[in-house]
Amino acid sequence: MNTQLSEAFTTGIPKLENVTERYEFISTARFIEDVQSFGYILESTQSPRKGLGMHSMSFSHPTMPKIEGLDLRLLATNSHDATSAFRLHLQVGVGLCANILVAFIPDLAAHSRIVHRGYALDKVQAAIDAVRGRIDTMLSTIDAMRARDVTPENGAAFLSKAVELRDAKPYRIMDLQNTRHRGQESNNAWNVFNRVQESLIKGGYATIDTVINGAGVEVPYPGRKAREITSVRDRVQTNYKLWELAVETLLKA
Numbered sequence: 001m002n003t004q005l006s007e008a009f010t011t012g013i014p015k016l017e018n019v020t021e022r023y024e025f026i027s028t029a030r031f032i033e034d035v036q037s038f039g040y041i042l043e044s045t046q047s048p049r050k051g052l053g054m055h056s057m058s059f060s061h062p063t064m065p066k067i068e069g070l071d072l073r074l075l076a077t078n079s080h081d082a083t084s085a086f087r088l089h090l091q092v093g094v095g096l097c098a099n100i101l102v103a104f105i106p107d108l109a110a111h112s113r114i115v116h117r118g119y120a121l122d123k124v125q126a127a128i129d130a131v132r133g134r135i136d137t138m139l140s141t142i143d144a145m146r147a148r149d150v151t152p153e154n155g156a157a158f159l160s161k162a163v164e165l166r167d168a169k170p171y172r173i174m175d176l177q178n179t180r181h182r183g184q185e186s187n188n189a190w191n192v193f194n195r196v197q198e199s200l201i202k203g204g205y206a207t208i209d210t211v212i213n214g215a216g217v218e219v220p221y222p223g224r225k226a227r228e229i230t231s232v233r234d235r236v237q238t239n240y241k242l243w244e245l246a247v248e249t250l251l252k253a
Contacts, residue, residue: 041059058074073091158246176200176205193246
């Protein structure tokens, strides 16, 4: 991730069209200062390639639970083009940042969102507290996934739906769960989720293409390798959807 604050993190007020008078510009630079006032440390940022679109900030804190093999942080997203509010997420890093889970807690959607209109420091604190209040629930789910061996039926259901989360479909669906790191060999739900999630986000698998054979029939053919998802918005949305899918399918009795 880019650790230098780009145009998206500046304090200057951008010129925006099609916004109401009620819209209040709040710079991400100010938000970072507000989060840091609660003892959080800015670890990294990711900027959009162009313009003032969605960008992200990752924060650590000394009081975050220390779990072997996991790195818990707060991930904040925002945009300066008036398309999204500040939103806080729970970020779970696996290993040496090889894989990142952005956990989505549906019933926290309203509480972890801070709109630009009426922005205040106490709302930042409330959003942080709301997300941190569900850490134990998230860790319990991860423990359940680590303890659950994936059945062939559940694994097939997970993969068949996971491939729909990207336009770049894999030529060989099983390539999505190739083991990339030591310690991911066992076929428990947590490892399966991590293998597939890293493949979807980082790409590298052969995509499906078609060619016309001698009989004039279209047949599948391995195409180019899938590219990494670099858009902050797409990475977050893909993480959200895959996490929900994993819980629904891999933990199914």
